[in-house]
Amino acid sequence: MNRTVLITGATGSVSSALITALEGAPLTLRALVRDASRASGLARRGVEVVVGDLGDPESLPPAFKGVTDLWLLTPMDPRAPEHSVNAVWAARQAGVERVVRMSAIGADHNVPTRNGRLHASDRELQASGLAWTILRPHAFMQNLLWQADRIAAEGVFSLNMGDGRLGTVDVRDVAEVAATVLLADPQRHHGKVYTPSGPEILTFAEAAEQLGQALGREVSYVAASEEEARAGMVASGISPWSAGMLVEYGRALGSGFGAYTTSDVEDVLGRPPRRFADFVRDHVAAFTARG
Structure with missing residues (x-):
């Protein structure tokens, strides 16, 4: 039986890496996007592109028709639980067999980050009657790329994480875990x-x-205050809500929320996860001054 995987968040970093990890597999890949004009690159890679919006349940049935597996990634947004519920509803209506959900680190009603609290909606998927797997990855190494230009120009980056210790993960490993589950x-x-x-x-x-x-x-890390971090993000165009969410993550991770590692990547993939040095080696060009 040919399986059809519907990928949400298809133009984001994790879903893009997932599509790369699934290329060449005996699957039909279908991407759900709100704006088809942003997905021309996916079509060129042989991915079916369908237009729909997780915030509009009436738009979803055509996209879910014939789908066997759903990769569910909702944006970090106040409407994330609504988007998740709509996707699970559409999956059940369409006879989807399995949902693999990208959740958030420590997702629960009582965690110190609003994104983690919003992803407590994992429980609705768990109670849906569908086959499910949930990924709650650690903070991404690739988040450092947000400051790549500053590192290239000034040799410095700044976060409101103090001396926090983190077991960060490479996005490619998260995508490969998801691909292994889906296959x-x-x-x-x-x-x-x-x-x-x-x-x-x-x-x-x-x-x-x-x-x-x-x-x-030399590259230096400078611990920023929450006020500095928030102001810098808003000045760069990040919404106040998103800036507040990221400041919360910085506060939590700087206080020990992320001071752990797991064996999950190796357990699923049969190889160790990438080290930070591996990530750096593969992205040296991004941190190097142009011209």
């Missing part, structure tokens, strides 16, 4: 909650040192 029999990973992490716990000062070694010049 397996639906019952193989049913009912599992995976928390992909990297293999080591680092402070950002240690990360800066490793980055500097790869670039052959």
Whole structure:
């Protein structure tokens, strides 16, 4: 039987990496997008592009028709629970067999981040009667790319995470875990909650040192206050809601919320997760000054 995987969040970093990980597999890949004009690259890669909006349940049935597997990634947004419920409803109506959901680190009603609290809606998927697997990955190494231009120009980056210690994970490992789950029999990973992490716990000062070694010049991490971080994000065009969410993450992660690693990547993939040094080596060009 040919399986059709519907991918939400298809133009984002995780779903893009998932599409790469699934290329060449005996699957039909279908991407749900709100704006088809932003998805021409997906079509060129052989991905079916369908227009729909998780915020508009009436738009979803055509996109879900014939789908066997759903990759459910909702944006970090106040409407995330609504989007998730709409997707699960559409999946049940369409006879989808399995949902693999991208959740949030520590998702629960009582976690110190609003994104984690919003993703407590995982429970609705768990009670849906569908086969399900949930991924709650650690903070992404790729988040550092948001400050790549500053690192390239000034040799410095700044976050409101103090001396927090994190077991950050490479987005590519998260995508490969998701791909492995989607390629397996639906019952193989049913009912599992995976928390992909990297293999080591680092402070950002240690990360800066490793980055500097790869670039052959000094790179420094400067701990920012919450006020500085918030103002900088809003000035760069990030919405006040999103800036507040990211400040919360910084506060939580700087206080030990992310000071752990798991074996989940190796358990699923049969190999160790990428180290921070691997991420840096593969992205040296992004942190290097142009011209």
